[in-house]
Amino acid sequence: MPPEAVLTGDHFINGDEASAEGAIAAGCRFFAGYPITPATEVAERMAQRLPAVSGIYIQMEDEIASMAAVLGAAWGGAKAMTSTSGPGFSLMMENIGLGIITETPCVIVNIQRGGPSTGLPTLCGQGDMMQARWGSHGHYEIIAISPSSPQEMFDFTIRAFNLAESFRIPVLVMADEVVGHTVERVTIPPAKEIKVINRIKPTGPPETYLPYKTDRSLIPVLPDAGDGYRIHVTGLTHDERGYPMTDAENQEKMVTRLIQKIQKNRDQIIDYETQFLDGAKIVLVTYGSSVRPTLRAMRSLRADGVKVGLLKLNTVWPFAEDLIRKLARKVDAFVVPEVNFGQIALEVERCSGGQALTSSIPHAGGGIHKPEQIVKGVEKILRGRERKRKRR
Amino acid sequence: MTEKEDLLRHPKDDLLREDRIPHIWCAGCGIGSAFSACITALQKAGTEYDRFSIVSGIGCSGRVAGYLKIDSFHTTHGRAIPFATGLKLAKPELNVFVFSGEGDLFAIGGNHFIHAARRNVDLTVICVNNMNYGMTGGQVSANTPIGAKTTTTPYGNPEIPLNLPSLAAACGAVYVARWLSLDVRRLTQSIQEALMKPGFSFVEVIGPCPVAFGRRNRLGTPLEMIKLYNENSVIKNNVHPDETIIEEGKKMVLGKFVDIQRPTLLEMLPKMSDAGGTVWPDKGIVTESRDG
Numbered sequence: 001m002p003p004e005a006v007l008t009g010d011h012f013i014n015g016d017e018a019s020a021e022g023a024i025a026a027g028c029r030f031f032a033g034y035p036i037t038p039a040t041e042v043a044e045r046m047a048q049r050l051p052a053v054s055g056i057y058i059q060m061e062d063e064i065a066s067m068a069a070v071l072g073a074a075w076g077g078a079k080a081m082t083s084t085s086g087p088g089f090s091l092m093m094e095n096i097g098l099g100i101i102t103e104t105p106c107v108i109v110n111i112q113r114g115g116p117s118t119g120l121p122t123l124c125g126q127g128d129m130m131q132a133r134w135g136s137h138g139h140y141e142i143i144a145i146s147p148s149s150p151q152e153m154f155d156f157t158i159r160a161f162n163l164a165e166s167f168r169i170p171v172l173v174m175a176d177e178v179v180g181h182t183v184e185r186v187t188i189p190p191a192k193e194i195k196v197i198n199r200i201k202p203t204g205p206p207e208t209y210l211p212y213k214t215d216r217s218l219i220p221v222l223p224d225a226g227d228g229y230r231i232h233v234t235g236l237t238h239d240e241r242g243y244p245m246t247d248a249e250n251q252e253k254m255v256t257r258l259i260q261k262i263q264k265n266r267d268q269i270i271d272y273e274t275q276f277l278d279g280a281k282i283v284l285v286t287y288g289s290s291v292r293p294t295l296r297a298m299r300s301l302r303a304d305g306v307k308v309g310l311l312k313l314n315t316v317w318p319f320a321e322d323l324i325r326k327l328a329r330k331v332d333a334f335v336v337p338e339v340n341f342g343q344i345a346l347e348v349e350r351c352s353g354g355q356a357l358t359s360s361i362p363h364a365g366g367g368i369h370k371p372e373q374i375v376k377g378v379e380k381i382l383r384g385r386e387r388k389r390k391r392r
Numbered sequence: 393m394t395e396k397e398d399l400l401r402h403p404k405d406d407l408l409r410e411d412r413i414p415h416i417w418c419a420g421c422g423i424g425s426a427f428s429a430c431i432t433a434l435q436k437a438g439t440e441y442d443r444f445s446i447v448s449g450i451g452c453s454g455r456v457a458g459y460l461k462i463d464s465f466h467t468t469h470g471r472a473i474p475f476a477t478g479l480k481l482a483k484p485e486l487n488v489f490v491f492s493g494e495g496d497l498f499a500i501g502g503n504h505f506i507h508a509a510r511r512n513v514d515l516t517v518i519c520v521n522n523m524n525y526g527m528t529g530g531q532v533s534a535n536t537p538i539g540a541k542t543t544t545t546p547y548g549n550p551e552i553p554l555n556l557p558s559l560a561a562a563c564g565a566v567y568v569a570r571w572l573s574l575d576v577r578r579l580t581q582s583i584q585e586a587l588m589k590p591g592f593s594f595v596e597v598i599g600p601c602p603v604a605f606g607r608r609n610r611l612g613t614p615l616e617m618i619k620l621y622n623e624n625s626v627i628k629n630n631v632h633p634d635e636t637i638i639e640e641g642k643k644m645v646l647g648k649f650v651d652i653q654r655p656t657l658l659e660m661l662p663k664m665s666d667a668g669g670t671v672w673p674d675k676g677i678v679t680e681s682r683d684g
Contacts, residue, residue, distance in 0.1 A: 030482050032474075051661070056481045061507040065474035068467065068504075072447070072478025075465065076486065080478065098468050225445045225463040225479060226486050232409070232458055234466035243412060244458060244466075 003052035006191040015153040015180040016041035016083070019109050019173065020049065022157030023081050025194055028107070029055035030078040032069035034062055034088060037121040038177040039111040042083035063088035067095035067108070074104045075233065077224035079161055083109035085177075086119060089128055089135070096170050097136035098235045100258065103212075103220055105164035105199055109157065109173040111180035112288075112339075114365030124177040125365035126288055126339035130346075132172050133317050139255060141262035143269055144172040144317040147179055148291035150186045156314070162197040163269060167261060168219055174316060176339065178289035178368055202229060212254075213240040218261035262318055271314040272323065276302065280309030281332045282378055285324075285348055287313040289368050290337050297337075297374035308378060316344065321351045328352035333381050337361035337374045357381065404431045407441065409461045416455055418526075420614020422573030422599015423453050426520050429576050429597075430491065431460070433583035437487075445488045447476040449501060452527045452601075453493035453520040470501030473508045476515050484658055489516035489587060494596075495525045495533040498554055502534070509563035509592045514656045516586040516593045520573070521556065522601035530604030537638065541608045553638065560594040561633035561650050567593035568633060568650035572625060573600070574618050575646065582648060591656050598625075598644065 006025045013021070020042050023031075031046040033039075043059070050057040056073070060066040066082045073080040084092060089110045099106055114120030115127050128135075132144045143163050147156040153175060160171040202209055202221050206229045212220050223229040236244040237251045262269065275298070277283065286294040291312055301308045311327070313320060324334070324347075333356055336345035342360030349358035361377040363369050402408070408431070417423050434444060441462050448457035450469035457464040467475045472490045480488040490497075497505055497519050508515060524542050525531040531544040535556070539548040560568045567589045571579040579597060586593035600606055600617040611617045621644070628635075629647040636645040655663075 030478065032478060051664075056661075058477070058481060060474060060477075061503050064471060065477075065504050065507070068471040068474035069478030069481075071467075072465075072475035072480075073482035074478075076479045076482030078482035080482065094468050095471060098471075224483065225465075226442060226483055228442045230442065230462055230464075232464045232466070234458065235468055236466065241411075243409075 005053045006194065007188050008190045009188060011186045011188065012183060013150065013186050014041060014183045015147070015150040015175060016111060017045045018150040018153040018186045019083070019157045019175070020045035021186070021188060022154040023107065023161065024049055024053060024055070025154075025188065025191070026079065026158040026161035027196055027198070028079045028081050028161060029053065030070070030073035030080040031055070031082065032058050032060050032066040032073070032080070033082045033084065034060055034066050036085045036088045038113055038180050039083045039085045039088075039109065041180070042109055042111070063091035064095065067092040070106045071095060071099050071102070071104050074106045075225050079105070079165070081107040081109065083111065085111050085113045086115045086125070086128055087117070089131065093135045097138060097140070099170040100136065100140050100142065101235055102233050103168040103222065104170065105168050106170050107157065107160045107164055107173060108170055109175065112174065112176040120366050122177070123366045124289055124339055124368055126176055126290070127343070127365060129174065129316060129338070129340065129343040132174050139259070141259045142172065142317050143167065143169055143262065143315070144174045145271070145314060146174045146287040146316045148288050148312070149179065150182055150184050153179060154186050154188065158194060158196070162195065165197045165199045166219070167265065167269070168199065168222065169262070172317075174288065176289045201227065206230065210240045211242045212238065214257065218257050218264060266318045269315055269318060270320050272320055273312040273314065274310065276309040277311070277327070278309075279307055281307040282381065283309050283311050283327060283331050283334050284374070284378075285311045285313065285334050285336045285344065287316055287338070287344065290339060293369045293371045294337055294374055296371035297378070300371060300375055301378055306378065306382065313344070319347050319351065324348055324351035325353065328355040331356050332385065333357040333359060335359045335361060335374070335378055335381065337363070337369050337377065339363045339365050339368060404428065404435075407431045407434060407461050409459055412459055415459055417452060418603045420600060420602040420617070421452070422522060422597065422601070422618075423456065423520050425573040425576055426518065426579065426597040426599060427456050427459065429580040430456070430518060430583055432580045433587060434462075436580070436584050437587055439487060443485065443487050445479060445486050447472045447479065447488065447490050449492040449496035451493040451496045451525065452522070453491060454496055456491040470496055470499075471504065472496065473501060473504040473515070473517065477508055477513050480513060480515060481658065487587060489518065491518045493526075494519055494521040494523070494535045494556070498556065499534040505559075506563045509560055509565045509594070511657045512564055512566065512591045512654050514590050514592070514658060516583070516589075516595070518583060518586075518595045518597065519556065520597045520599050522599050522605060524601055524605040526601045526604045530601070530608060538640065540605075542605070543608070555634070555637040556594070556596045557636045557649050558633040564592065564654065565594045565650060566591035566652050566654050569594075569648040570596040570598065570636060570646050572598050572618070572621050572646060574622055591654055
């Protein structure tokens with residue numbers, strides 16, 4: 001394999017490998033992980049590729065250690081990443097929280113499989129979407145993005161690093177087994193066409209520097225270890241100096257800022273794509289491996305004259321709340337096919353505030369929806385509307 | 393600063409976050425002496441302070457990172473070693489050391505210790521063993537002696553404690569020493585040697601916890617407690633680490649037990665790249681020499 005960081009050209013690779021290539025193209029030079037199906041190919045690709053670009057690959061003793069090592073490497077100045085699946089994602093949760101409170105940029109790729117527990121190691125699931133949102137203890141904001149194809153595994157992993165570096169936060173790439181194991185063409189553009197963002201570092205004198213004092217962006221400007229600022233970084237509630245201050249007043253100040261730095265900038269973070277929303281009465285809300293069967297179902301329904309549109313969530317967290325709220329005033333129903341029993345559907349229902357119906361099309365995992373299941377789900381809603389009209 | 397002010401400064405002030413004093417440690421606690429020895433070792437090391445980074449876990453000893461005026465990381469419970477591993481590998485020019493307690497490093501974090509020593513990551517681990525979980529009020533730890541009373545062993549501890557120097561040596565640590573917090577000079581010397589030694593170094597500091605541990609086992613005042621530890625210990629440099637087990641009726645063995653050379657993980661990595669995957673099993677790479 002060539003030693004260049006950006007392997008410009010067309011490749012026939014799977015989503016896991018595309019994610020690894022995206023990471024390296026974004027400047028990732030540290031990977032710590034632990035083998036787990038169906039995410040292992042991310043680690044294997046990194047193990048093969050990182051030495052050639054002067055990066056470090058290390059297989060840790062477990063996922064707890066992997067996440068800790070990623071945080072340590074990030075403070076050593078590296079763009080750092082790990083990849084895992086359900087069981088490992090559960091183990092990473094505490095240190096993801098450490099990454100949030102210490103404002104450590106890093107990327108976690110979760111190739112979701114069926115759960116709970118060991119569940120379906122080799123088969124698809126999307127049951128970790130709410131864990132991505134709330135899995136670590138305490139109240140916080142997180143960024144999670146959801147690729148739906150190998151090409152998006154490449155593109156979105158680059159975006160994950162850019163978001164992590166911009167907002168100083170762990171960013172979750174919530175893929176799944178189908179997206180991770182699909183092999184198809186992935187086009188890697190020339191390096192100069194890839195937008196790469198690097199964290200901003202302090203330049204002022206260390207004597208007057210306050211690590212967690214922020215300007216209106218609410219994002220702190222932090223040095224790496226060894227830059228001469230002699231900072232203290234702690235998982236305890238801290239003040240602008242970074243010193244532990246465990247009282248209600250400092251807690252409110254710190255937690256509010258951690259939440260606001262994401263909420264305030266959500267327009268920059270939230271990314272989505274739409275199809276046929278103009279005049280649509282029913283909106284299919286979809287992400288990850290559910291996107292393709294949903295697209296197919298939409299085309300089939302539209303061929304039958306049903307006014308159905310599509311909303312593809314590229315960013316899942318923070319949630320596209322404003323958009324759903326706006327759409328709820330115009331449409332009759334949201335239909336949410338996902339490989340769980342309705343996690344994102346709950347969010348859609350909450351944001352629609354009773355103004356439009358929300359219908360979940362569940363799947364327990366082990367595969368993805370057949371387009372017909374989604375078509376049937378939409379038809380059920382149409383029949384329900386018909387009955388309602390007749391009763392009137 | 394005036395000359396008078398300069399004279400009034402404590403010689404360790406340049407490495408103390410003075411604005412964080414008073415510290416949380418109880419009177420008579422062994423952590424203070426270990427912390428002080430650590431500062432002296434850093435001052436004597438002759439390396440720029442900005443090149444040092446300290447990583448701690450959670451607990452009384454885990455608070456050391458917050459008082460030391462260098463780049464300092466106070467991480468999650470048990471995870472200081474893997475955090476330090478990432479930091480060291482990402483920025484090899486840093487001298488990274490871990491300072492934490494025995495509950496943090498060997499109970500919840502035991503697996504990480506084993507593997508960092510095995511990999512020979514160039515880290516120094518300083519462990520204050522106070523034989524219980526002090527911060528949470530004195531519960532049994534992996535190093536509480538058999539029969540000792542703690543809040544969670546009210547009838548006495550039925551479990552055999554870990555022998556830390558033996559574990560460290562078995563896992564491949566290149567430097568292993570154990571001292572009492574009373575042995576400030578020897579301890580300082582050991583920490584300094586460990587900090588300068590390439591590879592995974594381990595220094596155990598046995599320190600009294602008079603408030604949480606001593607009180608429940610009727611070990612007397614802090615002074616009486618450290619006297620007891622001192623009278624019941626003996627220095628035996630270079631003995632086999634297996635002979636350092638702390639047992640009833642035997643003196644605690646102190647000293648430097650291991651000081652060997654072994655290529656570090658960062659020294660091994662480029663050899664793998666150059667070897668092109670053909671080394672194992674024929675062209676054996678020398679990984680250990682007892683000559684020190």
